[in-house]
Amino acid sequence: MAPVIEAVGLTKKFGTTTALDGLDLTVHEGEVHGFLGPNGAGKSTTIRVLLGLLRTDGGTVTLLGRDPWADATELHRQLAYVPGDVVLWPNLTGGEVIDLLGRLRGGIDEGRRAELLEAFELDPTKKGRSYSKGNRQKVALVAAFASDVPLLVLDEPTSGLDPLMEKVFQEHLARVRAEGRTVLLSSHILSEVETAADRVSIVRAGRIVDSGTLADLRHLTRTSISASLARPLAGSEAGGWPGVDSAREDRDRIVLSVETSAVGDVLQRLGAHGIEALTCQPPTLEELFLSQYRDTLTDPAPREEVPA
Amino acid sequence: MTSLAGTGTLLRLAWRRDRWIVVASVLALVATAYGSMAATLDLYPSDAAAASGASAMVDNPSLTALYGPLPSATVAGIGVLKTVMMGSLATAFLAFALVRRHTRSEEEDGRLELLAAGVVGRRAPLAAAFALASLTVLATGLLSALSLLATGVDAVGSFALGAVEVVAGLVMTGVTAVAVQLTSTTRGAGGIAIGVLGLAFVIRATADTATGAGQDLAWLSFLGWAEKVSPYGANRLWLVVPAVVATALLLAVADALLHRRDLGSGLWAARPGPARGAARLGTPYGLAWRLQRGSLLGWTIGYAVLGLVIGNIASSVDQIADSPDVEEMLRKMSGGQGSLLDAFFGTELRFLAVGAAAYGIATALRLRSEENAGRGEIVLATPVSRWRWLASHLVIAGAGSVWLLAVVGVAAGVAAGSVSTTGVAELLPAALATAPAVLVCVGLTLLLFGLVPRLSTAAWAVLAEFVVLGEFGALLSLPGWALGLSPFDHLGSLPGGDPNAAGLVGLLVVAALVAAVGATAFRRRDLAT
Numbered sequence: 159m160a161p162v163i164e165a166v167g168l169t170k171k172f173g174t175t176t177a178l179d180g181l182d183l184t185v186h187e188g189e190v191h192g193f194l195g196p197n198g199a200g201k202s203t204t205i206r207v208l209l210g211l212l213r214t215d216g217g218t219v220t221l222l223g224r225d226p227w228a229d230a231t232e233l234h235r236q237l238a239y240v241p242g243d244v245v246l247w248p249n250l251t252g253g254e255v256i257d258l259l260g261r262l263r264g265g266i267d268e269g270r271r272a273e274l275l276e277a278f279e280l281d282p283t284k285k286g287r288s289y290s291k292g293n294r295q296k297v298a299l300v301a302a303f304a305s306d307v308p309l310l311v312l313d314e315p316t317s318g319l320d321p322l323m324e325k326v327f328q329e330h331l332a333r334v335r336a337e338g339r340t341v342l343l344s345s346h347i348l349s350e351v352e353t354a355a356d357r358v359s360i361v362r363a364g365r366i367v368d369s370g371t372l373a374d375l376r377h378l379t380r381t382s383i384s385a386s387l388a389r390p391l392a393g394s395e396a397g398g399w400p401g402v403d404s405a406r407e408d409r410d411r412i413v414l415s416v417e418t419s420a421v422g423d424v425l426q427r428l429g430a431h432g433i434e435a436l437t438c439q440p441p442t443l444e445e446l447f448l449s450q451y452r453d454t455l456t457d458p459a460p461r462e463e464v465p466a
Numbered sequence: 467m468t469s470l471a472g473t474g475t476l477l478r479l480a481w482r483r484d485r486w487i488v489v490a491s492v493l494a495l496v497a498t499a500y501g502s503m504a505a506t507l508d509l510y511p512s513d514a515a516a517a518s519g520a521s522a523m524v525d526n527p528s529l530t531a532l533y534g535p536l537p538s539a540t541v542a543g544i545g546v547l548k549t550v551m552m553g554s555l556a557t558a559f560l561a562f563a564l565v566r567r568h569t570r571s572e573e574e575d576g577r578l579e580l581l582a583a584g585v586v587g588r589r590a591p592l593a594a595a596f597a598l599a600s601l602t603v604l605a606t607g608l609l610s611a612l613s614l615l616a617t618g619v620d621a622v623g624s625f626a627l628g629a630v631e632v633v634a635g636l637v638m639t640g641v642t643a644v645a646v647q648l649t650s651t652t653r654g655a656g657g658i659a660i661g662v663l664g665l666a667f668v669i670r671a672t673a674d675t676a677t678g679a680g681q682d683l684a685w686l687s688f689l690g691w692a693e694k695v696s697p698y699g700a701n702r703l704w705l706v707v708p709a710v711v712a713t714a715l716l717l718a719v720a721d722a723l724l725h726r727r728d729l730g731s732g733l734w735a736a737r738p739g740p741a742r743g744a745a746r747l748g749t750p751y752g753l754a755w756r757l758q759r760g761s762l763l764g765w766t767i768g769y770a771v772l773g774l775v776i777g778n779i780a781s782s783v784d785q786i787a788d789s790p791d792v793e794e795m796l797r798k799m800s801g802g803q804g805s806l807l808d809a810f811f812g813t814e815l816r817f818l819a820v821g822a823a824a825y826g827i828a829t830a831l832r833l834r835s836e837e838n839a840g841r842g843e844i845v846l847a848t849p850v851s852r853w854r855w856l857a858s859h860l861v862i863a864g865a866g867s868v869w870l871l872a873v874v875g876v877a878a879g880v881a882a883g884s885v886s887t888t889g890v891a892e893l894l895p896a897a898l899a900t901a902p903a904v905l906v907c908v909g910l911t912l913l914l915f916g917l918v919p920r921l922s923t924a925a926w927a928v929l930a931e932f933v934v935l936g937e938f939g940a941l942l943s944l945p946g947w948a949l950g951l952s953p954f955d956h957l958g959s960l961p962g963g964d965p966n967a968a969g970l971v972g973l974l975v976v977a978a979l980v981a982a983v984g985a986t987a988f989r990r991r992d993l994a995t
């Protein structure tokens with residue numbers, strides 16, 4: 159079956175800034191596709207190209223088999239979009255915006271609308287100007303989830319949500335996936351798409367640096383373990399354990415980078431040295447890039463940030 | 467006073483952001499003051515020579531309604547006649563724009579939050595905005611005065627003209643400072659402040675064209691104070707004192723309100739609204755109408771009042787303007803045909819057409835602000851085509867400005883019909899005949915929006931240019947083709963004269979062409995992000 163989204167060699171320049179530099183992206187029907195990248199990587203730009211809001215300077219792109227620039231209006235009947243920074247009309251209430259967007263998209267599922275409002279604890283009678291960032295985000299999310307469209311394009315949809323609401327979001331995302339709809343979900347936090355995504359594409363400096371299923375990308379999901387031990391342990395010794403990628407001593411602590419599958423073993427070995435304090439955390443995307451791609455990328459120079 | 471902490475930093479920031487536009491606006495104001503004085507001095511070599519020209523102005527009702535009474539029957543008095551009221555309005559508008567931009571707009575966009583979390587005191591944004599606006603006003607007044615001095619006219623009168631601009635600008639600074647505390651939106655604050663300015667104008671226009679005690683009403687309006695400074699005439703420079711007092715009082719009110727509200731909100735709290743969207747809201751047109759209806763309602767009320775006021779003056783036109791000189795002058799201003807009354811209405815309607823164009827431009831510019839804020843993106847990511855989105859706002863800009871012209875035509879016709887032979891049948895078509903020029907302005911706005919979106923707001927500069935050409939072009943003896951650059955130059959002389967049908971059709975064609983080019987360019991360009 160033809161992919162829902164297929165971009166090949168996309169380039170996009172803003173003046174002298176190259177936002178997209180030969181980006182390839184393939185999203186298949188029915189999958190939740192995580193679109194990962196640090197700030198300024200080109201996620202929002204890619205999404206705007208896919209929506210026909212921006213023209214490309216090169217490369218080809220098809221959405222549901224059609225050209226998003228030429229057939230924008232037709233294509234938009236089949237998708238719902240949640241922008242990264244939702245701006246609402248100051249004098250329209252959240253409920254009005256949800257209905258407006260729903261009707262513009264050709265109808266809204268009433269039952270789902272009510273359900274979503276409740277789940278997200280959103281007051282639909284408030285005016286746009288009195289919503290917090292998270293609540294503006296919720297308005298757009300409710301409108302998108304309540305529309306009966308085959309494709310959802312979500313640009314950092316959880317950036318303003320608190321952890322509780324993020325959970326609600328994940329539940330609804332799971333439901334959308336169960337219904338067989340396709341989702342493009344951008345984020346700059348790996349763990350966020352980890353739970354929901356079938357496949358992930360990682361973008362940096364306008365180019366895809368890695369793409370595949372989460373299992374393919376397991377090597378990316380190293381956990382950082384920091385422990386202070388009763389009986390000292392040399393970094394060089396721990397570095398030789400299976401599944402340990404790197405180890406160093408940091409004052410009275412030892413800091414290890416461990417493959418996720420080996421975390422249990424490593425904890426056991428650490429236990430033998432008497433654990434006094436322990437923190438485990440998934441690596442941030444930036445850390446991943448620093449460790450993983452520093453050598454392979456020719457042009458990793460950070461570019462200037464422009465609020466999108 | 468820690469609540470003022472950071473004022474200096476904010477002021478420097480504001481100056482950095484706005485210095486070019488401030489300098490350009492001030493220089494434009496100074497140049498018009500200088501230009502019209504210099505041109506008048508060329509026209510009349512002596513006060514004696516000016517006397518006959520002056521006699522045509524002293525009792526001219528349409529001049530009085532627009533510009534206020536002639537300050538003195540001297541060359542210098544004629545030279546500042548237009549500058550007094552137009553300069554007052556322009557200075558007031560500049561002050562308004564600066565104060566609002568650095569207070570309410572900043573707050574609405576959330577930028578002040580960034581600052582308020584830092585070391586910036588609560589009063590600092592307002593203080594900085596006031597400082598920038600009042601310094602701009604003072605600079606305008608001072609430089610205008612010096613430029614007039616350079617033409618060799620009376621010194622006290624020249625400083626009095628500076629005082630005119632200072633009075634109008636300062637009080638408007640205070641008015642805006644209060645307005646931005648009341649509502650939580652830039653637009654709402656603008657509506658209040660401009661409403662007050664419009665009211666001040668109507669009060670003084672009514673008072674100036676009234677007879678007897680009614681004339682004292684002008685003291686109720688701060689534009690009335692500005693005009694009563696009367697440069698080269700009574701030279702009431704002391705009127706700066708009440709203006710400063712009024713400004714201080716308004717600032718004190720603004721400051722008190724500031725302490726009663728939260729950052730980002732207005733004193734009038736936002737009330738909850740409907741939980742469901744009305745059926746009408748389901749299309750781009752419904753949305754555009756919802757966003758624009760408030761402003762159209764405000765303008766409609768304003769234009770209805772202005773129409774009634776102007777129509778009412780009709781009763782006294784024949785009595786006050788009884789010299790052949792006045793008649794001659796009025797004819798020239800309105801295109802040259804018809805009766806005295808026709809000429810009077812012709813002049814006023816052209817002035818109102820410029821106002822309708824301002825409405826059209828402001829309404830069409832909503833496209834730009836929607837795009838910039840990212841709300842355009844939300845709508846354009848639904849099955850709404852770029853054409854439909856464009857059309858939804860453009861229809862309101864075009865039809866709305868024609869509607870305003872119709873309102874003023876009917877209102878003036880009804881009022882005039884009861885006291886004279888001119889009524890709705892004459893004034894409605896005359897008002898509507900100015901629509902093609904207004905539509906050209908709307909079309910040009912769309913052209914800028916499509917081709918050079920960053921410069922969309924230059925539409926205001928274009929309109930200002932048209933006004934300068936119309937008001938001062940002939941005085942500066944510009945060539946015919948230059949005057950013809952303004953669409954308002956191609957209007958016929960209705961009521962009572964030749965409608966210049968060919969010219970009107972030509973304007974409509976131009977309007978359609980520029981709009982089509984603008985729309986096509988918009989369809990082909992990136993949406994701003």
Ligand SMILES: Nc1ncnc2c1ncn2[C@@H]1O[C@H](COP(=O)(O)OP(=O)(O)OP(=O)(O)O)[C@@H](O)[C@H]1O
Pocket residue numbers: 172173175176177195196197198199200201202203204242346461462463464465466994995
């Ligand atoms: N309209 C624009 N004009 C100029 N440069 C732009 C514009 N839009 C984006 N850029 C630049 O293009 C690059 C990619 O930006 P983009 O917004 O796509 O990044 P992103 O991955 O969405 O980042 P974030 O996680 O911060 O949202 C950045 O360097 C940005 O500065």
Ligand SMILES: [Mg+2]
Pocket residue numbers: 201202203242313466
């Ligand atoms: Mg982004």
